[in-house]
Amino acid sequence: MTTFKNMTHKTNFRLVIPDMGAMDFEASLQSVTIPGLEIEPTQINVNQQTMGNLPGSAVRFDPLNVRILLDEELSAYTDIYKWMISIVDYAGNKSTAQDPGTVPKNISIHVLDNSKSSIILTWKFYGAWPSSIGGIDFEYTDESNTAMTTDVVFMYKTFEIEKNGVTIRPKESGSGSGIKGMHPSFN
16 A cells, blocks of 8 residues: 655756757756646457457557746747658658657656656657647737747657656566555566
């Protein structure tokens, strides 16, 4: 049974995008939504009048959603825009999406401890690329002069989770090891 020591804080995270030149999102990152993961169900006939679901053999990953703060020069926005048009150059009518170096090996979300000094969990998103960047609202009616943000959606091939420097992997078939206490067949 898990014993809770301290609750984590919503501000205990960092986004790292390596090998992408001058982009620095750590300074401009406002929020990240860790994506969901779903095992696609396979339907079976239980009897003539009932359909049941079993775990299928495919997994679906939700997109990675990030909200970034915009500086007065809109640098984060233009960096994402440059990355997007380096993947699909709509003006030049060409796609470089499959070319080496267009997409970093992975981007990482680090969850930090409450002192923000140690990484306790890392999500690594492999083959990640920005699929969309949100609009920007300029207006005179906002009297509070709030910080401007935009949303960026990243798609990716797959993700892995690391805890304490070790990648969490599925149990090996026939090894007898499993996740004790989670499901009767695993004990």
